[in-house]
Amino acid sequence: MGERPVALVTGASMGLGAEFARLLASEGYDLVLTARSGERLATLKKEVENLHGITAQVLVADLADPRAPAAIHERMQSGGVEIDVLVNNAGFGMYGKFSDSELQTEMEMIQVNIVALVHLTKLFVRDMVARRRGRIINVASTAAFQAGPMQSVYYASKAFVLSFSEAIGNELKGTGVTVTALCPGPTPTGFQERANIGGLRGLRLMMRVSPEAVVRAGYSGMKHGRPVVIPGVLNNIHVFLLRLVPRRLVTNVVRKIQTHPRSA
Numbered sequence: 001m002g003e004r005p006v007a008l009v010t011g012a013s014m015g016l017g018a019e020f021a022r023l024l025a026s027e028g029y030d031l032v033l034t035a036r037s038g039e040r041l042a043t044l045k046k047e048v049e050n051l052h053g054i055t056a057q058v059l060v061a062d063l064a065d066p067r068a069p070a071a072i073h074e075r076m077q078s079g080g081v082e083i084d085v086l087v088n089n090a091g092f093g094m095y096g097k098f099s100d101s102e103l104q105t106e107m108e109m110i111q112v113n114i115v116a117l118v119h120l121t122k123l124f125v126r127d128m129v130a131r132r133r134g135r136i137i138n139v140a141s142t143a144a145f146q147a148g149p150m151q152s153v154y155y156a157s158k159a160f161v162l163s164f165s166e167a168i169g170n171e172l173k174g175t176g177v178t179v180t181a182l183c184p185g186p187t188p189t190g191f192q193e194r195a196n197i198g199g200l201r202g203l204r205l206m207m208r209v210s211p212e213a214v215v216r217a218g219y220s221g222m223k224h225g226r227p228v229v230i231p232g233v234l235n236n237i238h239v240f241l242l243r244l245v246p247r248r249l250v251t252n253v254v255r256k257i258q259t260h261p262r263s264a
Contacts, residue, residue, distance in 0.1 A: 011090030013040035069119035093154035113157035132176035149255040182218035
């Protein structure tokens with residue numbers, strides 16, 4: 001890669017990850033794109049290179065594999081690629097009662113949503129601190145601010161991402177490195193279909209902020225060093241109100257919202 005800054009985006013094959021790639025390319029970043037789907041990444045690589053004249057590198061990896069973060073970092077080290085912006089976007093959810101759901105899927109979710117994010121952050125933040133510059137965006141969710149019956153592990157994973165990001169962002173003050181937790185509400189990205197929550201009550205009414213707007217808000221927050229970004233007026237109101245309402249009541253309301261019509 002050349003003289004342009006470089007951004008590494010996980011989960012870049014679709015949804016917010018692909019939108020981050022497009023925006024960063026338009027801002028003059030070379031890209032390292034990683035996800036499980038090599039075909040989708042190759043298509044995105046061609047798109048951003050043709051539109052913006054940048055260089056994009058495709059790195060197929062499954063972050064459910066505990067070895068993947070170290071392998072990604074080693075590829076960057078061996079290729080002499082310095083990462084200026086790390087976007088930890090990869091993640092997924094699943095729907096159902098914890099007592100009935102598949103343990104293996106939930107363990108993979110924890111690996112992707114939490115363990116891989118921490119591992120990648122650990123590896124690349126050390127390089128950034130040594131250079132005294134760098135930006136990290138960790139994609140959390142408004143789910144981070146409440147418990148989530150019927151998606152218990154997913155909501156808990158995003159609470160971890162938010163808390164972790166705020167804590168290390170505070171530790172990194174004065175180093176030239178910043179951490180931003182991006183907390184979108186429900187966004188039409190395809191996430192809902194994979195998590196089997198597309199038919200939930202009220203969900204479609206909540207999806208008011210486009211993926212493009214979410215990514216623009218996250219990028220702006222990153223540039224200004226904001227520790228937490230919540231895109232959308234309604235999402236900000238929602239998070240503010242959560243502070244005023246008893247947690248038990250919030251949990252009951254979330255359970256009602258997340259009940260499939262067929263199981264009501």
